[in-house]
């Protein structure tokens with residue numbers, strides 16, 4: 179999987195640990211992500227907007243899959259509690 183930005187090492191950080199400036203930096207990187215289910219929702223999260231449960235799932239999966247820069251497909255993480263709601267489940 180491609181790294182969305184080599185200078186941002188936030189993979190082991192919770193979103194709740196990120197500073198506002200780091201969130202803005204990540205949001206700028208996400209502008210380069212391809213259109214996908216979850217891109218807009220993840221950006222809304224970074225900008226502090228409210229999300230529904232469904233939007234939060236889409237946002238999390240987009241983040242988890244690195245913005246789907248390698249393509250929109252099934253993450254195949256069947257042990258993940260969000261997997262039944264993954265937007266590209268069974269779409270390879």
Ligand code: SF4
Pocket residue numbers: 238239240242243253254255258259260261262264
């Ligand atoms: S379902 Fe897949 S893409 Fe979504 S959070 Fe879980 S592991 Fe990540």
